[in-house]
Amino acid sequence: MQTGKTVESGRSVKPTRKRRKMQSVTMMDVAARAQVSPSTVSLYLRKPDAVSVSASESIAKAIQALSYVPNLMAGGLAAASSRAVSIIVPSVRNAFFAETVATMQAELGKQRLQVLLGHTEYSEREEENLVRMALSWAPAAIVLTGLSHSNATRKLLQESRVPVVEIWELGSEPIEMAVGFHHEQVGRSAAAHLVQRHRRNLVFLGARLQEDRRAAHRAEGFIEEARKVAGVTAEIIQHPAPSSAEVGAMLLGETMRKFPQVDGIACSNDHVALGVIFECQRLGIEIPGRLSVVGFGDLSFSAASNPSLSTIRPSGDLIGTEAARLILERIAHGGERTPTIIDTRFTLLHRQSS
Amino acid sequence: MQTGKTVESGRSVKPTRKRRKMQSVTMMDVAARAQVSPSTVSLYLRKPDAVSVSASESIAKAIQALSYVPNLMAGGLAAASSRAVSIIVPSVRNAFFAETVATMQAELGKQRLQVLLGHTEYSEREEENLVRMALSWAPAAIVLTGLSHSNATRKLLQESRVPVVEIWELGSEPIEMAVGFHHEQVGRSAAAHLVQRHRRNLVFLGARLQEDRRAAHRAEGFIEEARKVAGVTAEIIQHPAPSSAEVGAMLLGETMRKFPQVDGIACSNDHVALGVIFECQRLGIEIPGRLSVVGFGDLSFSAASNPSLSTIRPSGDLIGTEAARLILERIAHGGERTPTIIDTRFTLLHRQSS
DNA sequence: TGCCGCAATAATAGCGCTACGATCAATTTT
DNA sequence: AAAATTGATCGTAGCGCTATTATTGCGGCA
Known part of the structure; x- marks a missing residue:
């Protein structure tokens, strides 16, 4: 029994140079078993309609029998593009982003596209790294x-x-x-809503506005809209930590100290608003009697809180489906x-807290 | 001006057969510019220590100058393994899972490993699909x-x-x-804790226990431990919807109807517990006076609630770092x-609600 | 009767990179 | 001084697939 290494001839003994790793079952194996050429298998996998019924059947059978798993890297290399979508949040x-990512994964998965996930932690530098890594795929x-x-980042993307x-x-x-x-x-909607509820001394409670530019924009819109109305005051109170109920409670305390006359509050998001609600309970401040509160996000607890929280729903799932x-x-x-x-818009949900 | 197609010779005009797509800058280009062989560039990229300082420098310079982006698919194909880690939750x-995924992405990213994300939505069938897709990478x-x-799924994984x-x-x-x-x-810890707080009529509030087997295990442990104690009763009240504050409020209502003598409650997780807290406020049930409540998860709001929520912290970030x-x-x-x-363990946090 | 068009399939040349040896100089050991 | 060892680098054959072109068989039409 020969190993098949040097069957060629007696003359120059090929030094049996290289070997390589591999994947157990390849498209060639499928083709052999289905009695068609590899090209046809590839075609079947990519454009099933272009292959005859009989060929399709035997290929399908072969794939099943061998439990063939295509190698997407080989495919991607040959096609110069992969079946991966990079999502960077x-x-x-x-x-918010979890919702969008989950939705996109579900939608893209239907077309057998995979999600490559990256987190910037609000850093443009990190985003740039992630984009660079993403592009290598x-x-x-x-x-x-x-x-x-x-x-x-912009340049990298534009050039690709x-x-x-x-x-x-x-x-x-x-x-x-x-x-x-x-x-x-x-922000404008929140302000307009509070004004409409006869609130005159407004405060926006912000968390990490330095990094979270979108929250900062909400704050700006809020202030601008509020101050358009005669007799209405509006201020921003903020904290550098990420938004949480704890930060909300803290900010409410600070607000009552600095602006005791406050009667309307809008929050960075519902986590902060939740903290406000709890702190008001502790301080005996009545919502919405003494103070109206509006959140942002319509998180899972917002409808069930006591009082239920008026908030603005951005529909992160719609963003996901549309993007997909x-x-x-x-x-x-x-x-x-x-x-x-x-523009996926947003909806103001008027509940008990305002 | 020639197009450069048939410069070769006059004899046999090469039919200019194939063409192919490509990526602008390849490792060959870097090698040429750095005056080294492609192998050395590859080596530099994979094991920088194995390359001399002078070579390293000129390669680094070339990469910079050409803004070379490696093609990970080509690399993965050649190496028979990619720089991607598939995470399926x-x-x-x-x-909980967001925390772990985020942590893992951060840890793996340091080693330039990418995260491929998949969601099973608690379906084993879907998980199988995702594993199959993952393996193709x-x-x-x-x-x-x-x-x-x-x-x-198990077989696929074992064979790879x-x-x-x-x-x-x-x-x-x-x-x-x-x-x-x-x-x-x-579950046992929660039960033991409530018993220790002199609670005798315990109820576990569960959401979607059919799908969420881990929550079901917590419920089972809870019941088992509670019933070991003489004079203690323990029941499960559940709802098929995913856990949320709304479900928690609903389940508390049901509990008060079915087991009005209840004095200790453990919840599927903190979302449910939050709903319980709010509903108790509405119904005028005093926590912890009349009813002790324990959650699971130590979510961001749990320490800030009113009363603050006793809960069990599982440290999803530790799971992430250890897995990475x-x-x-x-x-x-x-x-x-x-x-x-x-075993990453867990911690019972005793706060006001119990 | 012969040629064309078309559908289905096959043959082939890479995609860009890594791993395996081989090579070659500079030491170190005998 | 010759042999063996080491460190750095190079040459090259694929990894498994897709895209392009080439080929085949077949009915329709001039």
Whole structure:
């Protein structure tokens, strides 16, 4: 029995140079078993309609029998583009982004696209790293959070041909496509609502506004809208820590000290608002009698709180489905940059706290 | 001006057969500019210490100048393993898993490993799909949630040589490595704590116990431990919807109707407990005077609630760091299956609600 | 009758990189 | 002084697949 190494001839003994690792079952194996060429198997996998019924059947059978798992890296290398979509968010710890990421994963998964996840932790530098890493995968698309990025990030993206979707924010010029809403309008709505509820001394409670530019925009919109109304005062009280109920409670205390006449509060988000509600309970401040409270996010607890929390719902899932849809269309039409902006809006939910 | 197609010779005009797509700058370009061979560039990128200082410098310079982005698919194909780690969780909408995923991404990212994310939505069938998709990327490791999987999933994983880490649960035999804790012990701790607080009529409020087997284990441990004590009663009240404050409020109502003598409650998690707290406020039930409440999760609001919530903290971030550490070590030692079990434990936080 | 068009399939040349040896100089050991 | 060891670098054959072109078989039409 020969090992088959040097069957060639007696002359020059080939030194049996290289060997390589491999994956157990390849497309070639499937082709052999199905009695067709590898090309046909590949075609069957990518465009099943272009293959005859009989061939399809035997290929399907072979795949089943061998339990063949395609190698996406080989495919991606050959096609110069992978079945991965890179989604870069500040953090999935944040329920907003978790919602969008989960929705997108579900939508993209239907088309057998995989999600590559990255967290910037609100750092543009980190975002740039993540974009660079993402690009090494030749992803089918890249999803970024927000519209402000470092110049290098923007350049990297522009020079690549990868579809780009920016989510959770509208306002300035997107790189290519954008799905989100205007945060400063959220602030305006909150202010308008409180004014309409006859509140005159308003305060916005902000957490980590330095990093969370979108929250900062909400704050700005809030102040601007409030101050348009005669007789209304509006201030921002903030804390550098990430938003949480604890920070909310703290900020309420500070507010009562600095602006005891306050009668309307809007919060960075519902976590902060929840802290406000608890602290008011402890301090004996009646909501909404003495103080109206509006949150942002409509988190899972907001409807069940006591009192139930008036809030602004941004629909992170809609952002996810729309972003996924754009990506899928863009891939199907596989074309050039296609500037698109989708405004997913938001809804003010008027509940007991205002 | 020639197009450069047939410069070769006049004899046989090469038919200019194939063309192919490409990436602008390749490792060859870097090598050429740095005056070294492609192998050296590759080596520099993978094991910088094995390359001389002078070579390193010129390569670094070339990479910089050309703003070279390596093609990870080509690399992965050649190496038969990619720089991606597949993490499969029920859903990142769940704060527990979001925490772990975020932590792992941060830890793995330091070693330039990317996270491929998948959501099972508590379906073993879906998990199987995700594992199959994950394997087509020849990932550096696969992370699964929990210990119960379909037989096919188990088989797929066992037959591959991919490192596997199961997180968030201990108890039965893991596929390879496991990082988590015993949920049934969590239930026991909650029961023991309530008994110690002189509670005698206990109820466990559960959400979606059918799907969330880990929560079901907590419930079982709770009941078992409670009933060991003479004179103590323990029941489970549950709802098929995912856990939320709303469900918690609803379940408390049901509990008061069915077991008006209840004086101690443990919850599926802090969301449910939060709903209980709010509903008790509405019904005028005093916590902890009339009723003690214990949650699970120590979510962001739990310390700030009114009353502050006694709860059991599972440290999802520790699970993340430990899982990441195992993966990194396993990759470094690049060896065989290495059965390892890490118990990350949990902490009971005694606060005002009990 | 012969040629064209079309549908289905096959042959082939890489995609960009890594790993395996081989090479070559500079030491160190005998 | 010759041999053995070491450290740094190079040459090259694939990894498994896709895209492009080439080929085949078949009915329709001039």
